[in-house]
Amino acid sequence: MADELKFPTNGVRRDADSLDESLSALIRDAYAPPGGEAYWPGLEQRIMARVASESQVENGWWSVLAPWGRPALIAAAAIFAIAGVINQQLVDTDNQLAYESAFQSSTPDVVSTSEEIMSLERGTDGATLSYFLSH
Amino acid sequence: MRIPDEERALAEAARKGDQAAFAGLVRLHQRRAYLVARAIVTVHEDAEDAVQEGFVRAWQAIERFDPSQGFGAWVNRIVANAALDITRRRKVRSTEELNDALQSPFRDPAQDAELKSRLNDALAQLPERARSVIVLHDIEGFTHVEIGEMLGIPGGTARSDLHHARQKLRTLLQDLRG
Numbered sequence: 001m002a003d004e005l006k007f008p009t010n011g012v013r014r015d016a017d018s019l020d021e022s023l024s025a026l027i028r029d030a031y032a033p034p035g036g037e038a039y040w041p042g043l044e045q046r047i048m049a050r051v052a053s054e055s056q057v058e059n060g061w062w063s064v065l066a067p068w069g070r071p072a073l074i075a076a077a078a079i080f081a082i083a084g085v086i087n088q089q090l091v092d093t094d095n096q097l098a099y100e101s102a103f104q105s106s107t108p109d110v111v112s113t114s115e116e117i118m119s120l121e122r123g124t125d126g127a128t129l130s131y132f133l134s135h
Numbered sequence: 136m137r138i139p140d141e142e143r144a145l146a147e148a149a150r151k152g153d154q155a156a157f158a159g160l161v162r163l164h165q166r167r168a169y170l171v172a173r174a175i176v177t178v179h180e181d182a183e184d185a186v187q188e189g190f191v192r193a194w195q196a197i198e199r200f201d202p203s204q205g206f207g208a209w210v211n212r213i214v215a216n217a218a219l220d221i222t223r224r225r226k227v228r229s230t231e232e233l234n235d236a237l238q239s240p241f242r243d244p245a246q247d248a249e250l251k252s253r254l255n256d257a258l259a260q261l262p263e264r265a266r267s268v269i270v271l272h273d274i275e276g277f278t279h280v281e282i283g284e285m286l287g288i289p290g291g292t293a294r295s296d297l298h299h300a301r302q303k304l305r306t307l308l309q310d311l312r313g
Contacts, residue, residue: 017301019273023308026254028274031173033182043165043183047190048158054191055154 138205146202149194157197161190164207167275168214171285174270175218175263185221189214208281215285222263250308257307264288265300272297 018024033039142163148156165186172185193200193210200209258266267286271277272293279297283290 017298019269019301019304023254023304024273026250027258027270030251030254030258031170031177031270031274033169033173033179040162040165043169043186044158044161046183047161047165047187048154050187050191051154051157051194054195 138203142206143202146200146206150197150200150202157194160206160210164210165190167207168211170275171211171271171277172214172218174275175215175267175286176221177258177266181221181225182218185218186214188217188220192217208284211281212285216287219286253308257304260307261300261303265296265303268293268296269300269304273301 019027033043035042142160145156145159145163149160168186168189169182172189173179173182176182176185189210190213192213196213200206261269264286268282271282271285272279277285278290279293280290282288282293286293288296
């Protein structure tokens with residue numbers, strides 16, 4: 001290959017296994033951007049235009065919302081806490097209702113028996129019964 | 136690693152939101168960043184997209200950059216990631232596109248036409264990662280570790296890829312080398 005091709009090497013550490021310098025130079029040349037040195041100022045401008053655009057976006061709607069960030073977080077935390085309390089209360093109420101429902105369904109016999117005793121106590125037979133029970 | 140005072144000052148100013156300082160960093164590092172991207176995506180337009188995207192991401196993350204570290208190594212990794220994103224989006228890259236990319240009008244017209252043609256074919260036949268590794272190492276001078284960090288592979292894998300890529304490239308160009 002042509003040894004006369006000389007390109008900057010970027011401090012490439014060459015070893016026994018490295019590609020020929022001329023081949024490296026050819027690949028470097030093939031991968032060079034179009035336009036030579038004139039390309040770089042244009043690329044810098046395009047990059048900085050995008051950076052400026054991104055900054056405007058960042059300083060646009062977000063900068064309006066940014067001051068509200070901390071209050072919004074506090075409000076969200078408060079809402080979350082209140083929702084937790086309400087949820088706990090609903091769970092307690094459900095448990096209470098379930099307990100009462102179960103208690104009521106299992107007590108009618110007891111209630112009726114005690115009501116019968118009370119009615120017996122109130123009647124004449126009840127008075128007799130009370131007499132015998134107390135003597 | 137010794138960081139030049141100019142770069143450190145620019146990086147510290149950029150971290151405080153100074154766009155002019157960031158432009159200085161772009162000026163210092165865009166060439167290497169472009170070559171990193173080009174090694175991965177091969178096509179000029181994709182390489183420029185990756186460089187732009189990489190520097191924008193770097194600007195967005197500049198507060199997290201440690202000025203005591205090298206800005207170049209940091210931004211090259213970001214650019215490499217942007218380039219890899221592009222290759223993932225365009226997984227199938229045809230040989231024709233690569234040849235178009237290599238047939239740049241800015242090539243030295245005195246170069247051997249047959250060699251250029253064979254080089255195009257040979258590079259196109261290398262696996263994508265192997266091509267990136269050989270360009271980043273033998274053309275750009277990055278170490279295996281640096282290449283591994285950029286491509287998200289172990290340094291040993293980069294070394295192995297490089298060895299196989301060189302062998303394959305030599306085999307493909309064997310008759311021209313004699």
